[in-house]
Every structure is written in structure tokens, then in C-alpha cells.
Amino acid sequence: MCGITGWVSYGTDVRARPGVVEDMTEQLRDRGPDAGATWTDAHAALGHRRLAVIDVAGGAQPMVETTADGDVALTYSGEAYNFAALRSELAGRGHRFTTRSDTEVVLRGYLEWGAAVVDRLVGMYAFAVWDARDDTLLLVRDRLGVKPLYYYPTADGIVFGSEPKAILAHPDTVAAVGLDGMREIYSGIKRPGVAVFEGMRELRPGHTLRLDRSGRREHEYWALQAHRHDLDGPATVARTTELLEEIVDEQLVSDVPLCTLLSGGLDSSAITGIAAERGRAHGGTVRSFSVDFQGHTENFRADRHNTSADAPFVADAAAHMRTEHRDVVLDPSALSDPAVRRAAVEARDMPVGFGDMDMSLYLLFSSIRERSTVALSGEGADELFGGYWWFHDDAVTAAPAFPWLTATMGQARQERPYGPPDLVAALDIPGFAEQTFHDAVAAAPVHEDDSEVDRRWRQQLHLHMTYNMPSLLDRKDRMSMAVGLEVRVPFCDHRLAQLAYDIPRALHTADGREKSVLRAAVGRYLPASILARTKSPYPRSQNQGYVIKVQDQVREALDTGDARLGELIHRGWASSVATRPAEEVDPGSRMAIERLLDFQIWLEQHDPELRLA
Known part of the structure; x- marks a missing residue:
């Protein structure tokens, strides 16, 4: 995993501006x-920062092939998990390799097939190829958007990078945010292709x-397609098991220490x-890591959808699977450290965080990085297999709104009370969210043979895979890569994803529970406690000491912070939340006042021009 960036200017000799x-x-x-x-x-100029995972000694980038008609240069991020098979195919076509890296496979694949190389890649990747033979640039992003890639058109070319911060370092770009970008920040809706900064695209x-x-x-x-599913229940389960095992096998390839993230969920x-199991077959032991908070299990307070603490289930899973396990236990002072929040906001480039869940993920990854360079995660299963509780609540899925927002904010207009009145009126988040939702539903492919139930089920899956999952993947990518960890x-x-999209709802809920197909497909690997456990979300600290520290920081920011905070956050509302007894601060209000702290850091780091009039 790496970072890529570059600049193409047809009206400039970029060699004159190497800096x-x-x-x-x-x-x-x-x-x-x-x-x-x-x-x-x-x-053209290409830049690359390398996290060495495959062929540590080789694989340096940008990688260049010199041809009789000009250079072909590649800057590449990610992993092509099928690179060994592609390498063999290319070798059979006469290509000669000088490294063992997947980077060289992608470069030679481009030389053989041109842009059509993307149809042959399996993995997570974002890369750029500059082809001096005809002065063209090709930017590529993987099918589900695991790896990020942004670009900024200029008068005579383009600037691109893995993160906005690389693009904004170019003197011809401007860090400006208007109402449309602010809608992304306020709504919690990540639209495909949209970046917060004006002039920039993803x-x-x-x-x-x-x-x-x-x-x-x-x-x-590539895009999801709607196919008729012709497999019965047992065959569907078998195919899911076979495919998931194949995928994990592909992703276990690494020349550096590898581990897994283990939350105690399915x-x-x-x-x-x-x-x-694969590790034991090769005489090794897999490392696993989990995150927890001091006193969390002993003082856990259940609610409707978060019914159990993770730690007992993590212990069951680690014992059953015989992993080399480590719990990363966080205390309130570490979680509320302003330096940690600053690092998290800097990693994301934008104040679109998840409150303490960003900080805990950053600290977890920091700890893991001391022992491993690559980690495997269970992210995405809920979106593919219908794991969230609201998939199975007809009132939520029937509402004309993104279901995860309806589930957390109710079915009313979902106003944001923490916004200044003038900004709230200009943004019209409820109207924006409703229109975006209808556009998203209309984009979901359905099959002519789908029943009404299956049509709505596909639409829900599509919403989650194209709008919710990208937000979670972006968060995981930013927090992990900020510490040099490949997840x-x-x-x-x-x-x-395509297999899951085609499975009808009746099979997805065959045992009367969520994720029936997945549960059956992986049952032999899991202890009974995990198979029986109800879906539980990523943990949030329930420590009141953390809330108090956040309130202290908010009051300080209101007193001495950037004057522009008043354009972004309703000062009176924030002050009222920051002065309540900590036990009276509900999770939504707590996350909202944390947004104020994120705004403060963002204003300091990027000094964006706010175009909100």
C-alpha cells in the first residue's frame, strides 16, 4: 500500500518545476x-511514497519501461491479489520480469493490454500510467473503491493524488469549500465522485x-449488475464458502508480518x-488484535441495538481459533488527547469524522503497526449480506431516506440543530438528502424477474454498497495509512459483492436472522457463541470522563478558537451541550460537539476559503 500523486500540464515543461x-x-x-x-x-510528473509489502527489496516506484517510442511510467497503490497468475500469463506472452512485485505485473499488463488491463485485475488499487508514446494519462480506481484517488482539473491538464492534501500542495489549486462541499460534511452522505473541496473530484x-x-x-x-440467482440454498452457501476462502487465500500473500482485526462479531x-486455519496448515499462527476501553466490559450499558460488549466474544474466538491475540485497551486520556484528534483529522483532510470512533481506530492501528504491516478486516460484510438491523425493519427501509440515517436520526426531516441558522437554511440538508436518496435508488439495477420484495432488497444492498460502505472504507483507509498500516x-x-447482490432476500434471511447465508458459509470456523451473537456495532467509549474532557475542549474552542467556527457551528447550541452534566449528553449531541473540535483543527490545517454566501 502506498501513496501516489502527479501532475500533467500540456502547456508547461514540468521539468522546470521539480519542487x-x-x-x-x-x-x-x-x-x-x-x-x-x-x-x-x-x-508529466509522478510521485510515489512506498509501503513495502510485496518484494520489499524490489518494486521501487515510479516504475518506468523505456520503449522505442517513449517511456511508460506507473505510480501504483494497493495490491493486485491475482498478480502471480497474471505474471505467468504475461511471461507466456514474452514479457521478462526484473522484480517479484505486483507493480511490475500491472505495468507490463498495461504494455500488453492497454487500459483493458483493468478488466483482468483482482484487488484493491489506485494507479496512474503516463504513456509518453502518445502523451496520455490513465487514472484507475478499483471496482469497489477500497483505495482512494482524487483529481483536480487545471487549465491545461490535471493534478491527482491519493489524498486531497497532495493535490492542495500544488500551487495552482485552491482549498475552497462551498455549500455543496459543506452538504457532504453536514449530511453524512458521501456521494460517488464528489469531493468536499471545490474544483476537486474523486x-x-x-x-x-x-x-x-x-x-x-x-x-x-465495472458496476454491479442484476442477475437471476439460480442456486438453491445449500449451493448458495457452498459457493459463498468457496469464494470467501479463495479470497482470503489470495489476501494472505505478504512478505511482511500480517495479522487480523478481531472484534468478536461474525x-x-x-x-x-x-x-x-490456513496459518496452521503452513505451520504458523495468525496474530489477531482487538480494541477495548478501560472498564468497558465491567460497566457496559446495553441499548436496543448494542446488546453486548465485545471482549468476552473476542476471547472465545481467539481461543477457538488459537490465534496469537492482543487486546489494545484504551484509556480516556489517550482517547481524548488533542494530538490524537489532530492526527485523525489530518489523516481525513476533512471534518467528516465519527467522533471517538476515529480516534480509537487510529490508536488501534498505531498499536498494531508496532507488530504488523498488513491486517485483514471484516469490513463490508454488513453491506453485502444485509447485516444491519434496519435491513429487517420495514418502517426504516420504506422511508424515503438513507436507512442508516433514518435508523440513527428518526424519520422526521433530520435537521442538524448544531448548524448556524443561516447556514442550515442555505444547505437545506433534508431536501438535499431526499433528492440524493431518490437518485441513488434510481441507479440500483434490478432484474425483470425480481419480486417486489427482492427489488427493494437489491435497492437496499445497492444503497449500502455505493453510499455507506465507501464512507467506512475511506475511514479505514485514512486511519490505517496514517500510521503506515495496510488493511x-x-x-x-x-x-x-456480485454474488451477494444476486442472492434473494429469502436466502439472506433463511434462518430468521440477519446474514443467514454468510453465517452458514463460515459456521465451521466459529465457536457457538459467535454464531449465536446478535450484530453489534463498532464500539464507542461509554466513559463519562471522556465526555467531560470533550466538553472542556469545546468550551475552550468556543472561547479562544478560530472566529470562523461561528460560520460552521451554532455557538449557543454547542455551549449548551458543553455545559450539561456529562450523563445527559446523548450520543448524537456528543458527536456533534466533537465535530466542532474537528472543524477547529481543519481550519488550522487547511485554512480553507469558505464560500458559503
Whole structure:
């Protein structure tokens, strides 16, 4: 996993400004702590920061192939899990390799098939190819958008990077945010292709962008399709097991220490169970890690949908699978440390955080990075297999709104009381959310043979895979890469996503519970306690000491922080929450006042021009 960036200018000799791409590349140092380099041609400059995972000694980037008609240069991030098979195929076609890296496989795949190489790749990746033979740039993003890639069109070319911070380091870009970007921040809705900063775009999952002197063109090379599902229940379960095992096998390939994330839920336990069995077969033991909070299990307070603490189930799973397990236990002072929040906001580039869940994930990954470089995660299973409780609540799924927002905020207009009145009126978040929801539903492919139940089920899956899952994947990518940790997500494989999308609701709920197919597919790997456990969300600290520290920090920011905070947060509302008894601060209000702290850091770090009039 790495960080990539670059600049194409058809009206400039970029070799005359070498410091530009070097500054852009430096912004991605955390994504690639092992090495960094740049490459320049007359009209293109590429930058790369490397986290060495495959072929540690080789595989340096940008990687260049010199041909008789000009150089072909690649800057690449991610992993192509089928690189060994592609390497053999390319070798059979006459290609000669000088490294063992998947990077060289992708480069030579481009030389053989051009942009059509994307149809052959299986994995998570974002990369750029500059082809000096015809002065074209190709940007590519993986099918489900596991790896990020942003771009910023200029008058005579383009600037791109793994993160906005790399793009904004270019002197021809501007860090400006208008009402449309602020809607992304306030609504919690991540629209495909949209970036918060004006003039900037995110390359959509499953898309390429080709740039030449005549302009730029995006092309969709993959998307979910609606097929009729012809397998019965047992065959569906068997196919799911077979495919998931194949995917985990592919993702266990690494030349550096590898581990799994283990929460004690079905999804992470399934990945850990498969990985642990493979490890034992090869005479090894898989490492696993979990996050917990001091006193969380002893003082756990259940609610309607969070019925159990993770720790007892983590212990059961680790014992059953015989992993080398470590609990990362966080105390309130670490979680509320302003330096940790600052690192989390810097990693995300935008104040779109999840409160303490961002900080705990950052601290978990920091601890893991001391012992491993690669981790496998269960992210994505709920979106593919209908795991969230609201999938099974007809009142929520029938509402004309994104179900995860309805589940957490109710079915009313979902106003944001923490916004200044003028900004709230200008943003019209309820109207924006309703229109975006209808557009998203209309984009979901359905099959002509689908029943009404299955049509709505597919629409729900599509909403989650294209709007909810990208937010979670972005969060995981940013928090992990901020500490130089590669997190792989086996459930976010396009083959598994397509299979899950075609399975009818009756099979997804065959045993009267959520994720029936997945539960049956991985049952042999799991202890009975995990199989019986009700879905539980990622944990949040319930420690009142943490809330008090956040309130203290909010009051200080209101007193001495950036004056522009008043344009972004309703000061009176924030002050009222910050002065309540900690036990009276509900989770929604707590996350909202944490947003104020995120805004404060963001204003300091990026000094954005606010275009909110």
C-alpha cells in the first residue's frame, strides 16, 4: 500500500518545476514510510511514497519501461491479489520480469493490454500510467473503491493524488469549500465522485479516467449488475464458502508480518477463522488484535441495538481459533488527547469524522503497526449480506431516506440543530438528502424477474454498497495509512459483492436472522457463541470522563478558537451541550460537539476559503 500523486500540464515543461511534485509527494509520507521518489517527463510528473509489502527489496516506484517510442511510467497503490497468475500469463506472452512485485505485473499488463488491463485485475488499487508514446494519462480506481484517488482539473491538464492534501500542495489549486462541499460534511452522505473541496473530484469506484490533449473522459469498467440467482440454498452457501476462502487465500500473500482485526462479531471472526486455519496448515499462527476501553466490559450499558460488549466474544474466538491475540485497551486520556484528534483529522483532510470512533481506530492501528504491516478486516460484510438491523425493519427501509440515517436520526426531516441558522437554511440538508436518496435508488439495477420484495432488497444492498460502505472504507483507509498500516478487506471483493447482490432476500434471511447465508458459509470456523451473537456495532467509549474532557475542549474552542467556527457551528447550541452534566449528553449531541473540535483543527490545517454566501 502506498501513496501516489502527479501532475500533467500540456502547456508547461514540468521539468522546470521539480519542487512542485516533490512537495506533493511529501504530503503522502505517512502512506508510504519506506521510500519516496518522483519521475518527470516534459509534460508529466509522478510521485510515489512506498509501503513495502510485496518484494520489499524490489518494486521501487515510479516504475518506468523505456520503449522505442517513449517511456511508460506507473505510480501504483494497493495490491493486485491475482498478480502471480497474471505474471505467468504475461511471461507466456514474452514479457521478462526484473522484480517479484505486483507493480511490475500491472505495468507490463498495461504494455500488453492497454487500459483493458483493468478488466483482468483482482484487488484493491489506485494507479496512474503516463504513456509518453502518445502523451496520455490513465487514472484507475478499483471496482469497489477500497483505495482512494482524487483529481483536480487545471487549465491545461490535471493534478491527482491519493489524498486531497497532495493535490492542495500544488500551487495552482485552491482549498475552497462551498455549500455543496459543506452538504457532504453536514449530511453524512458521501456521494460517488464528489469531493468536499471545490474544483476537486474523486474518481468513482470501477472507473478510469483518460486524459490527452483533447480533454478528459471517464469510463465505467465495472458496476454491479442484476442477475437471476439460480442456486438453491445449500449451493448458495457452498459457493459463498468457496469464494470467501479463495479470497482470503489470495489476501494472505505478504512478505511482511500480517495479522487480523478481531472484534468478536461474525464478520471479523470469519476472516480470522479462515486465516488461522490456513496459518496452521503452513505451520504458523495468525496474530489477531482487538480494541477495548478501560472498564468497558465491567460497566457496559446495553441499548436496543448494542446488546453486548465485545471482549468476552473476542476471547472465545481467539481461543477457538488459537490465534496469537492482543487486546489494545484504551484509556480516556489517550482517547481524548488533542494530538490524537489532530492526527485523525489530518489523516481525513476533512471534518467528516465519527467522533471517538476515529480516534480509537487510529490508536488501534498505531498499536498494531508496532507488530504488523498488513491486517485483514471484516469490513463490508454488513453491506453485502444485509447485516444491519434496519435491513429487517420495514418502517426504516420504506422511508424515503438513507436507512442508516433514518435508523440513527428518526424519520422526521433530520435537521442538524448544531448548524448556524443561516447556514442550515442555505444547505437545506433534508431536501438535499431526499433528492440524493431518490437518485441513488434510481441507479440500483434490478432484474425483470425480481419480486417486489427482492427489488427493494437489491435497492437496499445497492444503497449500502455505493453510499455507506465507501464512507467506512475511506475511514479505514485514512486511519490505517496514517500510521503506515495496510488493511485488506476480503469482503470487498467484486466477485463476492456480485454474488451477494444476486442472492434473494429469502436466502439472506433463511434462518430468521440477519446474514443467514454468510453465517452458514463460515459456521465451521466459529465457536457457538459467535454464531449465536446478535450484530453489534463498532464500539464507542461509554466513559463519562471522556465526555467531560470533550466538553472542556469545546468550551475552550468556543472561547479562544478560530472566529470562523461561528460560520460552521451554532455557538449557543454547542455551549449548551458543553455545559450539561456529562450523563445527559446523548450520543448524537456528543458527536456533534466533537465535530466542532474537528472543524477547529481543519481550519488550522487547511485554512480553507469558505464560500458559503
